[in-house]
Amino acid sequence: MDYRVGRGLAASSRPVGFAVVTLAYVIAGLAAWLVVAALPERHPLLVTFIADLVATVVVFAASVVVANASLYDPYWSVAPAVIAVAWVLWAAGGDLAEITARQAALLALMLAWSIRLTANWAVSWRGLSHEDWRYVQLREQRPSWLPWWVINLTGIQLMPTLVVFGGLLAVWPATTVTDRPWGVLDVAAVAVTAGAVALEATADRQLRGFAGDPANRGRVIDRGLWRYSRHPNYLGEIAFWWGMWLFALAAAPGWWWTVVGPVGMVLLFAFVSVPMMDRRSLVRRPDYAEHMRRVPALMPRLGRR
Template identity: 70%
Template structure:
C-alpha cells in the first residue's frame, strides 16, 4: 500500500531525519575544510546546514522543515566546542551542556508533538506565502526571513556560550550560580506554560476561550518569557567565564527583540482573529512581563 508522504507522520519524520542528517554531514564537511578561526568555521558550517534544510524545504514545498533546526543546532554546536576545542570538562562546561541539551530536548519534543507531517506547514508561513507582494518570490521570503534570519539570531545568542564552553582557566563564580538559576528557571517556566496551555486546549469545554489561568493569567506569552530568559541565562554564563565578552549581550537583545516585536504581535493578531474576547484579554494582561495590578 503506497504511503502518502503528505499525511503520514512517520514518513514526514523520516524525511526530516534524513534531511537533518545530510545537513549535519554538510556542516561537518565545512568544518573540515574551512579556515583556522573555529568560531568563523562554526558559523560557516551552521549556514551550510541551513542551506541544506532550505533546499529540502523547496523540494517538499514546506518551510516548516526548518522549525526543528532552532532547537537541534545549538546543543550540537556547543558539544562540538566543548569536546573538540578543550581538554577535559569543567563544572561550568558540564552545567551549560546539561542545560542546553535539556532545553533542546524539551523544545524539539514540543515541536514533534504538534507537527502532523509534510502536509502541515506553520500558519505563519502560510500567511507569508499568501500575503507577500506578487513580485516577491516565496523562496526568497523563506530563505531570508524563515531560515537565514533565525539561524543568525540563534548563532548570535550562542556567541555568549563560546567563552563558557572554551575558557577553562576561570573558576566557578557566584555569577555562575545566578546563570544556573536564570537558565534553569527559564526552562521550567517554558515547560510549565506549555503544559498549562496543552491541558487547557485539550478540554472541549474551553473551545473558543482564552486561557487566563496559571502563568497565563500574568502574561499573554509566558512561554516566550521563558525562551527569552534562557538566552539571557546563557549570556550570564559567558560573562562569568570571560567578562571581556560582555558585548555578546547583543545576542539576547536580538532574541528579545525577535519575540517582542515579531512573535508576540503575530500571535496576538492570530488570537484576535480567532477569539473576539482576546481584545479584552490584551487590555488586562501584559504581553510578556507581568505588571503590578494588571492581570486577568
C-alpha cells in the same frame, strides 16, 4: 510556477514526515562537518558560523523539495545543542575528563532545553501536511512579484539562524574559556537558565492541556502562567538566552558585548512573534482585545494578582 515542488508528499503518513526531517538533518549535519573539515586553520567560531549557514541552506533545500517550510522548525532547538557540544569537546581536546563544572552545567541545561523544545515541536507537528500557520500567512500575503522561496530562505530560515547564532556568541566564551573558577555569576546563570527551561516547559504544558479540551474552543487561556503573561513560553525562551549570557560573563567578563544575543532575542519576540500571535488571536477569539488590556505581553506586572 507552483511553489509546491513536492506537494505529493503532503498526504504521506506522520512517520514518513519524521523520516524526511531526520534525513534532511543528517545531510545538513554532514554538510556542516565537511565545512569544518575543509577549514582546519580558520577560527572555530568563524568555521561554525559558515557551517551553520550551510546546514541551514541544506534544510531550506529540503523544505522546497517537500513543499513545507516547517522542516526548519526543529533547527532552532537542535543546532545550538550540537554546536555547544562541539565547542566543549574542542576546548577539552576531546578528553571528557577535562570538562569543567561550568561547561558541564551549561551543557546539561542546553541539552535539557533542546530535548524538551524539540519534543514539544514533535508532539504538535502532524507531518508534511502540517505547516506553521505563520508561514501559510506569509505566503498568502506576500507581494505577487516576490517569489515564495525568497521569503522562505531569508525570513523563515536564515533570519532565525542568525538570531540564534547571535545568542550562541555568549556560549562560545562560556564553553572555551576555562581559567576562571566557578563563582556567584555561575550560580546566577544556572538559576536563570533552569528557571527559564521550567517556565517554558510549564507554559507549553498548560497551553497544550487548555487547547486539548474541546470546551475551550474559541476561548482565551487565562489560567496558570498565562494569567500573568500573554506569552509566558516566549518569556521563558528569552530568559534562556539571558542565562547563556550570564555563563559568558562568568567565564570571560570581556565578552560582555555578547549581550547582543539576548537583546536580539527580545527584539525578535517583542516585535515579530508577539504581534503576529496577538493579531491572529484578535481574529480568532472575541475576548482577546480585553485580554490584551488586562495582561501584559511578556513580563508580568509587579504586584498584579
